[in-house]
Amino acid sequence: MDTDCLSTESGGCECYVDVPEADSIGCVEVLATVCSIVLMVLTLPISLFLCFKVVQEYERAVIFRLGRLRSGGARGPGVFFVLPCIDNYCKVDLRTVSFDVPPQEVLTRDSVTVSVDAVVYYRIRDPLNAVVQVANYSHSTRLLAATTLRNVLGTRNLSELLTEREAISHSMQVTLDEATDPWGVQVERVEIED
Template identity: 90%
Template sequence: MNCVEILATVVSIILMVLTFPISIFICFKVVSEYERAVIFRMGRLRSGGARGPGVFFVLPCVDDYCKVDLRTVSFDVPPQEVLSKDSVTVTVDAVVYYRISDPLKAVIQVSNYSHSTRLLAATTLRNVLGTRNLSELLTEREAISHTMQVSLDEATDPWGVKVERVEIKDVSLPTALQRAMAAEAEAAREARAKVIAAEGEMKSSRALKEASDIISASPSALQLRYLQTLNNISAEKNSTIIFPLPMELLQPFLCTGHCNHKQKQ
């Protein structure tokens, strides 16, 4: 300390003694568990680092202090219009969670760490999203959020700010693009439905062909199938039932009758 600082300190101590015990309420300060106090004496940072939690001592008219909150703080990044890598304009907003990791840097290195972090978050959001395609913006939010968190944390580290998390809340597309994507999705669904229907028809045709080959190889199977069909028809409650008889079934009887007639002659 120089002579002026020493003189000011001595005068402050004398003033504190003369005003005792009233000076106790001025000289003793309290910081909470989640706070730290950075003390300056005659504009110089006092040695010993940040004070707290608990009670600390300051000299009146000589010492000045600044409280820093160490709790995690969150803020919303205003919606940003971003031009993606494939030249599509989207509107993106996010939320950032940060806390103070070094109270001394947060007070000394930057005038307003909260405002500076907010501005830097908006800039980082545009820079990171500008390197991604639209499909990546819609499907890789977690990876993009992690990239933003790492980039933002590196930039704010000299300020004593620790960025814990970044989350992309919403990606809004232009109305015309939404309609085009909806039409494309509908066309893709219709195409898949047609492919599935065609595959079903192909399997059905293949099964019918196999059944036809089996029946052609065994005529008795055709007759059994015919009788089964007649049985199913007779089981229904119909007032009139017509049983068509194929000539193949009557041929043995006709042949027997014809042979008997010849024998009688």
């Protein structure tokens, strides 16, 4: 436990005690784990195929036991073990993924309507945050890319869109990367197309 004491304006002292959060296992979790192990032993030859999972070199697995994130972080690459009925897992692909932002009708700063689309390249930097912090990181990144494209292009005039394509792409990449950072997503590159 850590204790921090601060002096107040009136000459007194305020103390704060940081108590670590208990990572205790409840009796329901113990009972469910024991039942799951007994079930696994009773169906031993078949249960081996259900309990051992393989994660490829480019993947990580985030494991939940009874809805709570298991300690130890993301698992992989290699073989990992899940208990039947009480463990769920989600595989996360760490490779760079690209997607097309559909053509967006944008009103530029000089009131010209243009249709612009883009390609976004991203990868998962932190598998735990990608699973826990956002419901669907891929869909959310796609929606955010479309709105960011409209917002960034709406602040420029037509001549800037035509001449400063690289600067606009970089600006969009930085904006997207900052917004997706809490999700564990890293936007590597954005390319604006005609």
